[in-house]
Amino acid sequence: MAQQSSSSVKPIAMLKDELDIVIPTIRNLDFLEMWRPFFEQYHLIIVQDGDPSKTIKVPQGFDYELYNRNDINRILGAKASCISFQDSGCRCFGFLVSKKKYIYTIDDDCFVAKDPSGKEINAVEQHIKNLLSPSTPHYFNTLYDPYRDGADFTRGNPFGMNQGDFTQGAKTVVSHGLWLNFPDYDALTQLVKPHARNSRQIIIHRDNKFSFPISLFVYRYVDAVMTIPKGTLFSMCGMNLAFDRELIGPAMYFGLMGDGQPITGYDDMWAGWCMKVICDHMGWGVKTGLPYIDHKKASNQIENLKKKLDGIFWQEEAVPFFQSVTLPKECTSVKQCYLELAKLVKEKLGKVDPYFVKLADGMVTWTEAWDELNTPKGN
DSSP states (O other), rough: OOOOOOOOOOOTTTTTEEEEEEEEESSHHHTTHHHHHHHTTSSSEEEEOSSSSSOOOOOTTTEHHHHHHHHHHHHHHHGGGGOBBGGGGGGGHHHOOOOSSSSEOOOOOOOOOOOTTBBBBOHHHHHHHHHSSOTTTSSOOTSOOTTSOOOOOTTTTOOOEEEEEEEEOOOOEEEEEEEEEEEOOEEEEEETTTTOOOEEEEEEEEEESSEEEEEEEEEEEOOOOOOOTTTTOOOOOOTEEEEEHHHHGGGGOOOOOBBBBSSSSSSHHHHHHHHHHHHHHOOEEEEEEEEEEEEEEOOOOHHHHHHHHHHHHHHHHHHHHHHHHHOOTTOOHHHHHHHHHHHHHHGGGGGGHHHHHHHHHHHHOOOOOHHHHSSOOOO
């Protein structure tokens, strides 16, 4: 049975006409019942992965459109080859067809979390607040986000910076949320720490036979939002993520992975590495921290390891590559930056494995599909 929300008062939906919620799924969307108070005033774009003949049931009362693989092939034609199959990266098709300014994307094994006081967290509202407030990528503020109520800049913050004075900050284009319950570990760490959880409280389980802890909840809920500094990469997770589609959308391609590819499960991190390099170049900010969701984790650890094994080795080459990338000044748009990255991926990472040549081609095809679906007619 689906979890029910205890909220009795429907919250006011911020930017309800300017934001789409994108959900990739292979199962019935009963989880939406718990999200009903927070989602039902927004438009949902559901991307069905797997067998297109399977019927996906969506609870009544939601405004949504649902696309399966047949729809993707019909709409994109030959360009459908850039959309992953049997991988959560299929969600980026929803980014393509959306016409809204903002996107919030969430996985179907994620539920409403509660803060330490027991209050349910409105994840969409917090993401919007993050996106509508500036970032500080050029100087790290040790009091986290100086734009939150009650916060401020620490001493030493320069009054004048290349991207405008610090009181104005930089445009925030990505808000990366976190998770309670199952942490976002790689497959190897999941196997080594099968009992690890994130919690609102510190809880230690003890074995009946021994006196030492056998399971420690990894960390507590942290009431903080911070800007990821310029020049710093991070592991972006797509299961609780919001972004400014109009500005950074062309770079939010979740890679070519899954069915027919030697790797899966790195789709969101690939998008994050590409996006962060481009944001650094464009002078935009990326925030991480609040809001939390409750991650129940539906995937299997052993299967995850099989699918992600190549990525564990390849990330040792990919991360230094992205750390060393410098985009030319001539790249003044996200599309130009992304095509330059695709060229560099083919040149540099193509030497690691032929897969990266195919991935680079997918990146180019993605930009072509973006242009096809998002260029106003007559232009």
